[in-house]
Amino acid sequence: MIAMRSLTAVVVVVVLTGCRGDASDAPPIHINPNMDWQERFDPQERNDFFADGRAMRPPVAGTVARGFLREDTAFHFGRDAAGAFVAANPVGLTAEFMERGQERYEIFCSVCHGDAGDGKGIIMTGNYGYVPAPTYHADAMRAVPDGYLFDVISNGVRSMPGYAQQIPIADRWAITAYIRALQRSQYAQGTGMASSSPPSAGASSAK
């Protein structure tokens, strides 16, 4: 009982003296400082150690951010070391890759170029006043190297915008492969068939 009373007394004293409501200049008691106070520079802070007086240092010359090393010019830019467009797709063709290309093509390109690549996408047939998208089924388009198609997708051409921001590099190559498939689908040649020749091989829809 005595213990209980003295405990109550202690609690009352603590409560009454604990919050006196006075202002104090002393820093609050910081029980676990961890690394709250340390020698370091804040962003944009001055540091006279360096000649330019800035604590924030630029990256060392030649620094490449993780995942941004682009030494493979064929894959990243569609060009060889000398800067010429590569003739062939640097990504190995698989059925999966083609399907990915078709899917991406139908998301990003069909609206203008049409599902068949004939330039008759809904934006064109709807007569919204857009510059006409060309068909892929013309000799000139069949003759361009794969690297050129990749470059058009990446950087755009004349009034067509580039799609580098929306379409990752591997997908751009998948679309390139799919455009080639579209071109062959409209321009079957006897020699282009794997095992057998179609009855009437030849170009009928070439423009």
Ligand code: HEC
């Ligand atoms: C908003 C409509 C639009 C979309 C979407 C679009 N294009 Fe185009 N594309 C055009 C137009 C318009 C041109 C012709 C530009 C010109 O001649 O000024 C063109 C031209 C091209 C050419 C021909 C380049 C040449 O040398 O003449 C290719 C190849 C091409 N586009 C591929 C693509 C691919 C692949 C996609 C999808 C990633 C795509 N385009 C998406 C409108 C579009």
